[in-house]
Amino acid sequence: MQPSRRSVLTSLVLGTAAFGVGLSRSFALAGESLAVSHTDAEWRAMLTPAQYQVLRQQGTERAFSSPLLNEHRKGIFACAGCDLPLYSSETKFDSGTGWPSFWQPLKGAVGTTTDTTLSEVRTAVHCSRCGGHLGHVFNDGPQPTGLRYCMDGVAMTFHAA
Known part of the structure; x- marks a missing residue:
């Protein structure tokens, strides 16, 4: 018996995610006008390859690989x-x-969209100014919100106080 197209695609997606490669899907926010926008070539020139893959293609960095984690x-x-x-x-x-x-x-820093790339419904988080993909939000976080904004560290920078 041959595997179904869906099972083959699911295996490819899960295999890709397991290796921390992420998904190569262009990221666009339908119906939103963004304060900061650039051509694809400009984004590629401005960002590192890892930043481009996460921010512009909705990729995911490998777990425990970001210096921002610590x-x-x-x-x-x-x-x-x-x-x-x-x-x-x-x-x-x-x-x-x-x-x-x-x-x-x-306040006002992020927006959300529905993400169904891994055969499940998740809520993707993006920058409200440039539309860059940041990660996902889940309902298993601590109080007071009960939310966990799980962010790709490569999609952010840190400015010490």
Whole structure:
């Protein structure tokens, strides 16, 4: 019996994600006008290959690979694409997942979209100024919000207070 197209695609997607390669899917926010926009060539020139893969193609960095995971100083985590302040260090917590996690973004800093790339429905998080993909938000975080903004560290920079 031959495997179905769906099972083959699911295996490819899960295999790709397991190796931390991420998915190569162009990222566009339908119906949103962004304050910062660039051509694909400009983004490629501005960002490192890893930043481009996450911010512009919705990739995922390997768990436990980001230096920002162990960043514990006071300060602000900003978008690596446009430097918009996204998260305060006061909302960062150790989720044990291998990615920098926060229980709340700064007001107006992020937007969300529905992501169905891994055969499940998740909520993707993007920068509200440039549309860069940052990670995903889940409902298993600490109080007071109960949310876990699980961010790719390569998609952010840190500005110490």
